[in-house]
Amino acid sequence: MPGPDKETDLTERIEAFLSDLKRGGSGTGPLRGSAEMARETTSLLRRITAQARWSSAGDLMEIIRKEGRRMIAAQPSETTVGNMIRRVLKIIREEYARSRGSSEETDQQESLHKLLTSGGLSEENFRQHFTALKANVIEAINELLTELEGTTDNIAMQALEHIHSNEVIMTIGRSRTVEAFLKDAARKRKFHVIVAECAPFCQGHKMATSLSKSGIETTVITDAAIFAVMSRVNKVIIGTQTVLANGGLRAVNGTHTLALAAKHHSTPLIICAPMFKLSPQFPNEEDTFHKFVSPHEVLPFTEGEILSKVNVHCPVFDYVPPELITLFISNIGGHAPSYIYRLMSELYHPEDHEL
Amino acid sequence: MDEEELVEYFKAQMRKNPDMASAVAAIRTLLEFLKRDKGETILGLRENLTWATDCLTGVDSSVAVSSGGELFLRFISLTSLEHQDLSRCKKVMEERGELFLEKISMSRTKVAKLCHTFIKDGTKILTHSYSRVVLRVLEKAAAEKKRFSVYVTESQPDSAGRQMAEALRKLNVPVTVVLDAAVGYVLEKVDLVIIGAEGVVESGGIINKIGTYQMAVCSKAHNKPFYVVAESFKFVRLYPLNQQDVPDKFKYKADTLKTVQNLSEEHPMIDYTPPSLITLLFTDLGVLTPSAVSDELIKLYL
Numbered sequence A: 001m002p003g004p005d006k007e008t009d010l011t012e013r014i015e016a017f018l019s020d021l022k023r024g025g026s027g028t029g030p031l032r033g034s035a036e037m038a039r040e041t042t043s044l045l046r047r048i049t050a051q052a053r054w055s056s057a058g059d060l061m062e063i064i065r066k067e068g069r070r071m072i073a074a075q076p077s078e079t080t081v082g083n084m085i086r087r088v089l090k091i092i093r094e095e096y097a098r099s100r101g102s103s104e105e106t107d108q109q110e111s112l113h114k115l116l117t118s119g120g121l122s123e124e125n126f127r128q129h130f131t132a133l134k135a136n137v138i139e140a141i142n143e144l145l146t147e148l149e150g151t152t153d154n155i156a157m158q159a160l161e162h163i164h165s166n167e168v169i170m171t172i173g174r175s176r177t178v179e180a181f182l183k184d185a186a187r188k189r190k191f192h193v194i195v196a197e198c199a200p201f202c203q204g205h206k207m208a209t210s211l212s213k214s215g216i217e218t219t220v221i222t223d224a225a226i227f228a229v230m231s232r233v234n235k236v237i238i239g240t241q242t243v244l245a246n247g248g249l250r251a252v253n254g255t256h257t258l259a260l261a262a263k264h265h266s267t268p269l270i271i272c273a274p275m276f277k278l279s280p281q282f283p284n285e286e287d288t289f290h291k292f293v294s295p296h297e298v299l300p301f302t303e304g305e306i307l308s309k310v311n312v313h314c315p316v317f318d319y320v321p322p323e324l325i326t327l328f329i330s331n332i333g334g335h336a337p338s339y340i341y342r343l344m345s346e347l348y349h350p351e352d353h354e355l
Numbered sequence B: 001m002d003e004e005e006l007v008e009y010f011k012a013q014m015r016k017n018p019d020m021a022s023a024v025a026a027i028r029t030l031l032e033f034l035k036r037d038k039g040e041t042i043l044g045l046r047e048n049l050t051w052a053t054d055c056l057t058g059v060d061s062s063v064a065v066s067s068g069g070e071l072f073l074r075f076i077s078l079t080s081l082e083h084q085d086l087s088r089c090k091k092v093m094e095e096r097g098e099l100f101l102e103k104i105s106m107s108r109t110k111v112a113k114l115c116h117t118f119i120k121d122g123t124k125i126l127t128h129s130y131s132r133v134v135l136r137v138l139e140k141a142a143a144e145k146k147r148f149s150v151y152v153t154e155s156q157p158d159s160a161g162r163q164m165a166e167a168l169r170k171l172n173v174p175v176t177v178v179l180d181a182a183v184g185y186v187l188e189k190v191d192l193v194i195i196g197a198e199g200v201v202e203s204g205g206i207i208n209k210i211g212t213y214q215m216a217v218c219s220k221a222h223n224k225p226f227y228v229v230a231e232s233f234k235f236v237r238l239y240p241l242n243q244q245d246v247p248d249k250f251k252y253k254a255d256t257l258k259t260v261q262n263l264s265e266e267h268p269m270i271d272y273t274p275p276s277l278i279t280l281l282f283t284d285l286g287v288l289t290p291s292a293v294s295d296e297l298i299k300l301y302l
Helices: A002-025 A033-053 A057-074 A077-101 A106-107 A111-117 A131-156 A176-186 A203-213 A221-231 A254-265 A338-347 B002-014 B023-037 B040-059 B062-084 B087-104 B108-117 B134-144 B162-171 B180-186 B210-224 B253-257 B290-301
Strands: A169-172 A192-196 A217-223 A235-238 A249-252 A269-272 A317-320 A326-328 A333-335 B123-128 B148-153 B174-177 B192-195 B205-207 B224-228 B270-273 B282-283 B286-288
Touching: A002 A057, A002 B205, A033 A057, A033 A077, A033 A131, A057 A077, A077 A131, A077 A338, A131 A176, A131 B023, A169 A176, A169 A221, A169 A269, A176 A203, A176 A235, A176 A269, A176 B134, A192 A203, A192 A221, A192 B286, A192 B290, A203 B123, A217 A221, A217 A338, A217 B192, A221 A254, A235 B023, A249 A254, A269 A333, A269 B290, A326 A338, A333 A338, A333 B180, A338 B290, B002 B023, B002 B040, B023 B062, B023 B087, B023 B224, B040 B087, B040 B224, B040 B253, B062 B087, B062 B205, B087 B108, B108 B134, B123 B210, B134 B148, B148 B162, B148 B180, B162 B224, B174 B180, B210 B224, B210 B270, B282 B290, B286 B290
Parallel strands: A169 A192, A169 A235, A192 A217, A235 A269, A269 A326, B123 B148, B123 B192, B148 B174, B192 B224, B224 B282
Antiparallel strands: A249 A317, A326 A333, B205 B270, B282 B286
16 A cells, blocks of 8 residues: 555655764764755655645644654754754745735734734634645745755855955865855965864865865964964855854854954954854753764873873864854855844744744 | 823822833723723824823833833824724724733743743843843743842842842842942853843843943953843834933933923933843844844834
8 A cells, every 4th residue: 555655664764864863963073064964854854745644734834843853852963954844844834824825924923013913813723724735835845955955056156256366265174165165266266275174073184185176275274373373364264063043153163263363363254154054043052052072082092091080072063152253155145143133034933943 | 081090090000010011001001091082083093192192201201101102103003004994993903902912911921931041050140120021031940940149239229129139039049139339340250141121222222220331331341141131012213322312301200300400410210221232132022133123123113
């Protein structure tokens, strides 16, 4: 029978994804980039929409929320999973509103205006059934997937506006987005790049090798030398793991140091971050904010005596407050950190902030 | 409804429920006024309501009452645009008014729900004067079994801080009352600053009891987060650039404005804190950065 087979196939895929998430987080840094994570999550959500049993938008949202909570619990530090789930929930709300014929714009956000003019304590419960809803939602998710595929290119296209000839650019660690950004600019301009190696995983080395293969003059420095070299740098361009709701960042460790050094020298700090990294969280979640991995990289187990006398930590992330950031470059253009709240309201519905 | 009845009703509302915000009492009074109004035209209604708001600000000159009145007037304008016929319009206004009051009475709970997650175990909080919203937030945090301690400034000239300390002691929260002058001294011990607001201005800054600006400047110097908790009906269409720009009618108590000749000899009761010193605003519309406030006001008034 096709019914139960599809269901078991779907549950199998979800379980495979969950175990992948659980495994992918431990070890020496992320095994795959956030872009792939976002694409896989969205494809899985599309599959759930297509194959799971639901009759109204409310049911579908419940199913997605349930699976979403499990996915987030599997790997709390991978925020792109949660972000994609919220995007899809917003898509479902919009398609539902469109099917009902009501204008989506006014219904969405809480505002003073809405407080004054709404007719009733309306609880939108999404119970109505529309036959075309499934097709519309799947089409919208496909559009989302196309958008996700084009993000790195969209960001790289803006490179020429920001990078000028004979500039010295500083970056830290390895970011695929920044790599594409710099390579695109290198086609037309000549500039230098200084890469901070970002201990203990030293992803900076891979970044430097890749950049120099494209003909960019690259220098690798240790993290301790960041402040010393900063006076010669024109711009700092970095990537990030997550952009928080207040405009701050959760980036690889060492980024806060870099940001403070840039502020001290009044060097602009530019963040290349695609929209799927924007997360509605605030930096107050101390328990889930940080991730610690094996301290083997910091102090190897072979060191012997000293290990019983000291505590060794290896945090993966750093918080950078929004005051230190100059500009966010995303696939939809450049924005100031104070504008992030607006982008947030366009991408996610406030009721989905807490899954 | 004449002036005396209006003022009596307002005072009765404040007496009946001392926990209610003054803006809510003002809106309730204006709604009652609307119900009893015998006008024949919408323009007449608006004029009467403006007059009624002026009477109320004559009793309680705080920014909140003024913003509540303006909000109500805006509500009337928006509703009257939809219905041409006055009697139907009035009926719709009365229904929506009741609904509006119901919603804003839940706003403090929404704010508390958003803010209490920012208070963790072992946090030391500094607050200023007596604010019912801050009290509600701390109540919620205490109910969630968080262990925290509070420093409250005395807040002269009316020592409202002592009232806050009493209320906190009833919740079994360890509280210390400090002098207004001791804010700089105590800031190195605290983790965050939470204060209420009498009004939130267009730039994202706030108007609050005198001494707030000082606290904000010191928090910035010590790099401590400065959080403001306010309900959305406190958003007001002012854009002060400095302390002098705040209109005199808000700075002094209503009786002072009526009786005193030379205002420069009086102590102002409020001050203005610019948005650059504020980290986040917790409102019933969500957690906002100061730059998001003007967006909300634009959505309403334009």
